[in-house]
Amino acid sequence: MPPLLTIAFLTLREATRRRVLLFLGGASLIAIGLSTWGFVKLDEGSTQPQALIAVESVLVVLLAFAFSVVLAIAAAFLASPAIASEVDSGVALALLPRPFSRAEYVFGKWLGLATLLVAFTFVVGGLEFVAIGIAAGYHPPHPLGALAYLSAEGLALLTLALLASTRLPAIAGGIAAVAAFGASWIAGIVGGIAGALHNDGVQQGATAIGLLFPTDGLWRGAAFELQPVALMLAQEANESMRAQNPFATTAPPAGAFLTWTCCWMLALLAGAAYSFTRRDI
Amino acid sequence: MTAAAIDTLAVAKRYGAKTALHDLTMTVGRGEVFGFLGPNGAGKTTAVKIFLGLVRPTSGACEVLGKPLGDREARRKIGYLPELFRYQSWMTSAEVLDLHGELLGLPRAGRAKTVGDVLELVGLQARANDRVGTYSKGMQQRLGLGVALLGEPDLVFLDEPTSALDPVGRHDVRTIVESLKARGATVFLNSHLLTEVERVCDRVAVVDKGRVVASGSIDEMLGASTSVRLHLGSVNPDALAILRAFGTLEIDAPWFVVGGITDGSVPELVRRLVAAGVEIHAVEPSRTTLEERFLQLLKVPDAAVIDDRIPNPA
Numbered sequence: 001m002p003p004l005l006t007i008a009f010l011t012l013r014e015a016t017r018r019r020v021l022l023f024l025g026g027a028s029l030i031a032i033g034l035s036t037w038g039f040v041k042l043d044e045g046s047t048q049p050q051a052l053i054a055v056e057s058v059l060v061v062l063l064a065f066a067f068s069v070v071l072a073i074a075a076a077f078l079a080s081p082a083i084a085s086e087v088d089s090g091v092a093l094a095l096l097p098r099p100f101s102r103a104e105y106v107f108g109k110w111l112g113l114a115t116l117l118v119a120f121t122f123v124v125g126g127l128e129f130v131a132i133g134i135a136a137g138y139h140p141p142h143p144l145g146a147l148a149y150l151s152a153e154g155l156a157l158l159t160l161a162l163l164a165s166t167r168l169p170a171i172a173g174g175i176a177a178v179a180a181f182g183a184s185w186i187a188g189i190v191g192g193i194a195g196a197l198h199n200d201g202v203q204q205g206a207t208a209i210g211l212l213f214p215t216d217g218l219w220r221g222a223a224f225e226l227q228p229v230a231l232m233l234a235q236e237a238n239e240s241m242r243a244q245n246p247f248a249t250t251a252p253p254a255g256a257f258l259t260w261t262c263c264w265m266l267a268l269l270a271g272a273a274y275s276f277t278r279r280d281i
Numbered sequence: 282m283t284a285a286a287i288d289t290l291a292v293a294k295r296y297g298a299k300t301a302l303h304d305l306t307m308t309v310g311r312g313e314v315f316g317f318l319g320p321n322g323a324g325k326t327t328a329v330k331i332f333l334g335l336v337r338p339t340s341g342a343c344e345v346l347g348k349p350l351g352d353r354e355a356r357r358k359i360g361y362l363p364e365l366f367r368y369q370s371w372m373t374s375a376e377v378l379d380l381h382g383e384l385l386g387l388p389r390a391g392r393a394k395t396v397g398d399v400l401e402l403v404g405l406q407a408r409a410n411d412r413v414g415t416y417s418k419g420m421q422q423r424l425g426l427g428v429a430l431l432g433e434p435d436l437v438f439l440d441e442p443t444s445a446l447d448p449v450g451r452h453d454v455r456t457i458v459e460s461l462k463a464r465g466a467t468v469f470l471n472s473h474l475l476t477e478v479e480r481v482c483d484r485v486a487v488v489d490k491g492r493v494v495a496s497g498s499i500d501e502m503l504g505a506s507t508s509v510r511l512h513l514g515s516v517n518p519d520a521l522a523i524l525r526a527f528g529t530l531e532i533d534a535p536w537f538v539v540g541g542i543t544d545g546s547v548p549e550l551v552r553r554l555v556a557a558g559v560e561i562h563a564v565e566p567s568r569t570t571l572e573e574r575f576l577q578l579l580k581v582p583d584a585a586v587i588d589d590r591i592p593n594p595a
């Protein structure tokens with residue numbers, strides 16, 4: 001097996017053995033159970049089906065946002081110690097002299113964590129959508145598309161945290177990644193408000209932050225995939241609502257933005273490999 | 282002609298204004314057991330990390346097993362026990378060794394047997410399936426030794442290999458080093474335990490403040506000079522003159538230490554003392570130890586060391 005895959009499997013095994021998966025899975029099942037119970041109760045007490053669908057669609061988007069925050073934190077705190085803690089503890093001293101490159105080590109770590117994160121997103125997110133569909137009869141328009149955007153958002157933060165992990169202590173890298181997630185989200189809101197107020201300077205600044213940390217743009221993509229057409233039309237008609245609502249959007253992310261995000265992640269990953277290759281252990 | 286195990290030319294490592302290693306130039310031949318000695322912070326571990334590709338030298342040239350630093354094929358033939366030995370605490374020792382075997386490219390078919398053999402060699406077979414996190418420090422160092430020996434490496438770096446081991450473990454390490462030498466492997470040994478180094482190494486280098494201050498075979502390092510301790514009774518001025526004629530004299534009555542005397546001169550000294558009517562209760566020739574030589578080289582004040590093989594006259 002190529003060393004890159006050996007490191008990737010090692011990373012997955014560590015997550016399994018250290019009960020990271022068990023904890024995340026258990027906490028997710030509790031969250032799915034509670035949210036599904038809430039949808040059932042909402043369904044029981046409603047007499048207006050159209051209004052109920054509107055409320056349920058908004059709640060699904062809010063749930064997805066909460067899930068995206070969990071994913072962001074999980075990505076940041078899984079990736080930030082991935083390399084830093086092995087260097088600090090001394091585990092890397094025995095491993096790195098083996099016949100493989102530092103780049104293979106970094107890519108292997110990324111592949112293992114990315115597999116874990118994407119699988120977690122699709123399994124837990126999929127279960128949530130299925131549970132709501134069975135219990136409350138509500139089916140969001142494009143759940144797989146939404147999960148793909150949420151995965152991409154998690155991968156972006158994971159890549160950023162892994163880059164930090166090649167140089168920074170684990171806790172500092174984790175905080176930096178979560179701060180980037182927060183900055184991107186706030187920039188999205190501020191950009192919307194600035195757009196409504198026609199303040200070009202602030203809007204450009206917010207756009208720049210959104211490109212520097214593209215997680216909010218990816219979150220907007222997930223929100224777009226989850227919104228019913230009727231809700232989008234209502235937002236389209238109300239500019240101020242659209243501008244200030246971080247949980248809604250009326251258009252999918254542009255192709256150029258998605259291309260930029262892919263390049264951004266590749267650049268960060270290449271940067272992580274370069275940074276770690278140049279580091280004295 | 283086979284290239285040297287390690288060949289360096291003016292290798293230096295600087296961290297900002299601090300120089301960790303000054304112009305290290307040395308050659309370690311194939312099949313040698315080479316001791317690299319020095320006080321804490323002398324640059325020993327930095328040198329080893331450079332040889333392993335963990336640290337990039339600031340300047341100089343270096344080849345390991347005839348290949349440039351970091352060469353993948355050379356690294357396949359190198360084993361390393363770090364001074365800070367830590368392994369995945371969530372894995373068993375058998376799994377750790379299997380992981381390293383996989384990274385070394387050992388065939389899957391025979392890997393389980395190889396891992397079992399190494400575990401037996403380092404005395405961990407009974408704990409092979411226990412998590413490393415439950416191991417004592419000494420057991421973790423044994424595991425590190427096993428990791429270093431996996432795949433029959435041509436060059437083995439052992440950085441303080443006995444720091445956490447009991448006397449039995451130290452004996453085991455000595456036996457392992459001797460078996461490595463017997464099969465022609467090169468052993469690069471960093472150690473503070475100079476008596477161990479003296480027993481197993483063919484050649485040594487002493488490094489201090491990032492510079493090599495002396496190097497050579499053990500005999501070259503210690504020289505032919507010895508000292509002799511004599512427990513004497515009824516010493517008169519003639520006897521003192523005889524003692525001084527053979528070398529420097531230190532008196533801690535009733536013990537008299539004659540320094541700088543050669544092995545062959547001791548019988549003559551005894552014969553002349555007896556002829557002078559001196560009572561001789563004990564004669565203890567003592568060669569300069571590596572520890573004494575080491576302290577002399579480092580210019581440690583009051584470098585006279587009490588060798589534990591000599592009974593305390595008190």
